[in-house]
Amino acid sequence: MSQISELKKNDTKRDGKKTQDDIVYAHIFDAILEQRLSPGTKLNEESLGEIFGVSRTIIRRALSRLGYEQVVVLRPNRGAVVACPTLEEARQIVFARRVVEKAVTELVCDHAQKKQLEQLRQMVRDEQACFDRGDRGAGIRLSGEFHLMLAEIASNPPLLSFQRSLVSLCSLIIAQYESGAKSHCSYDEHFELIDAIAAKDKARAVSLMMHHLDHIEEKLSLDDEIATDDLRAIFSNVRNSK
Amino acid sequence: MSQISELKKNDTKRDGKKTQDDIVYAHIFDAILEQRLSPGTKLNEESLGEIFGVSRTIIRRALSRLGYEQVVVLRPNRGAVVACPTLEEARQIVFARRVVEKAVTELVCDHAQKKQLEQLRQMVRDEQACFDRGDRGAGIRLSGEFHLMLAEIASNPPLLSFQRSLVSLCSLIIAQYESGAKSHCSYDEHFELIDAIAAKDKARAVSLMMHHLDHIEEKLSLDDEIATDDLRAIFSNVRNSK
DNA sequence: GTTGACTTTTTTGTATACAATTATAGTATG
DNA sequence: CATACTATAATTGTATACAAAAAAGTCAAC
Incomplete structure (x- = not known):
């Protein structure tokens, strides 16, 4: 769908020392903070990979970081969803x-x-x-x-x-x-x-x-x-x- | 060196629902808590992989979790070391x-x-x-x-x-x-x-x-x-x- | 039309291959 | 002998392939 154009290798010039998963992490984090991603939304690894133009490896790292912060819930074998606090x-x-x-x-x-x-x-x-x-x-x-x-x-x-x-x-x-x-x-x-x-x-x-x-x-x-x-x-x- | 025998697939019986990187994480965490790993020690991904009998993928997940907790410091492109707080x-x-x-x-x-x-x-x-x-x-x-x-x-x-x-x-x-x-x-x-x-x-x-x-x-x-x-x-x- | 078992498809988990980067060793030069 | 440079090895970063699990779909029986 909406492709975030080029956060590939060459882009690192402007981003300083930020690595790729940092960028993906920041994008998802902001989307949650701005409530563009609502609680409960499933975060499919492959879709995200296509959107950001990176492999699942990177998406996975970003998701586990968000998971550690408990902003997304990582359900083993069932993927990640935006957290829905009770x-x-x-x-x-x-x-x-x-x-x-x-x-x-x-x-x-x-x-x-x-x-x-x-x-x-x-x-x-x-x-x-x-x-x-x-x-x-x-x-x-x-x-x-x-x-x-x-x-x-x-x-x-x-x-x-x-x-x-x-x-x-x-x-x-x-x-x-x-x-x-x-x-x-x-x-x-x-x-x-x-x-x-x-x-x-x-x-x-x-x-x-x-x-x-x-x-x-x-x-x-x-x-x-x-x-x-x-x-x-x-x-x-x-x-x-x- | 000291091989932790078999924390492979079959071991999941006893460990309940714990996944492999949880186990690796817990082992390293305990080693730090027990001070068997002293501050500054380099944590080589491949060595750890051999020790625990898993691929670098798993080690990497465990290390980034420890990194998030700031117990190890992840230096981009230069590997992980046990943190040395000033x-x-x-x-x-x-x-x-x-x-x-x-x-x-x-x-x-x-x-x-x-x-x-x-x-x-x-x-x-x-x-x-x-x-x-x-x-x-x-x-x-x-x-x-x-x-x-x-x-x-x-x-x-x-x-x-x-x-x-x-x-x-x-x-x-x-x-x-x-x-x-x-x-x-x-x-x-x-x-x-x-x-x-x-x-x-x-x-x-x-x-x-x-x-x-x-x-x-x-x-x-x-x-x-x-x-x-x-x-x-x-x-x-x-x-x-x- | 609903339920339940079976098959297919999708998605996640893990290992591995290759690229990029950093560390090391060796060599030449002043 | 020390220093700078180059080549080589070791290590990390990323993509991809395959295995395992879950979800979705199919079809028969009631």
Whole structure:
């Protein structure tokens, strides 16, 4: 179908030292973050290979990396699908993210330099522009990248890599459970957060961050069983009436 | 060299649903945890393939998984080596672990059942037995598995997977920076921790856990530049006297 | 029309062959 | 003797072929 023209050998000039599976990984990762790939979508190795113009070997590497981050589920002998977190899993992911974001926020308050704060503000302006022009997908991606940028400023590589996984999982959750067209992660809150960081007000920054995550969690409680495709849950009443 | 006899197709009976690269992964992971593989060791794909009796494809998958967990470093075109965390990286890893262990400890205080507490106690007894009989390697591995078991009881898969990575990285750090023969992670502290959990005393449990991690960090400060192999740091004074 | 066994097709898992890259050894030269 | 260069070997990166498993399709029996 839609062929991504030439990410072959010669292309490595521009991509620096990125290897081929990095590129494939990034493309799929972005597609998930932008919600062009919805939860549950089957990721066929051969099709992907044709789309990206590489062999299954490369696709396989990219998929197993995504699988390690739990953004896709690798079912032995049955292929990979975009993850479909259940409600319980979603709550666990948000909880883990609270833990990481709290630590990241505190570190950022200590470490952040003026230049980095300006970069953050620019990111949020870009995000705002996306939502204003109706490009929800790119907006969601930039919103996720904002949180990744925070983790980067925190200067703790292990936390950053964990954050990467959690941010993409949250994007999946939003895709799955957010019913209304309401902005999921409003940029106003991002601006407020930056101000608190600039003032080195840890307590306020952390509180804003937690409040920010509350929004995601509220949606989970609201929609509850409605959005889930778990048949077992939907028909959990059947056995009783037998 | 030492051939691990037959982890071929037929062996899958006993291993349940584990696939071949899982087995290879687990073997290398354990070897690192038990410090039979020291930091910096080159992991040749073909040699490993011969040792485990599988093709490079399988070895490659196992290595990239270890690479994702940052337990081995994958240098493009130059192969994989067991990670050698620098002092700074070591401190970052311990910091990340503080963050995760704190959350895990609190969750465990809420979730732990009697049966699980007994399992934990049994693990620490096994660990004690290993150290008593002088099997330091297995002791260190069991000590790591104790902390993984805690993360499992916490019932939060994302935190567990992060903990897995951090525990093995810490094992590497201990291997690299622990000079004395002193027990690095004394089982007494593990017993105390279990008691605090059984009493559902969150504050005390968390405090014990933090104290536990202090021990690792203290070693880092003590040994400081002595244990590091970073030539640049060792000869950082040269340029001035030129 | 539905169910269940059998066959065919598709898809994934693994090994292997070849290409590209890096490491090593040897040789010549100053 | 040290250094730079070249040729060779070893090692990793990628594609492909084949084996194993799962999915889809076929057809008969009820």
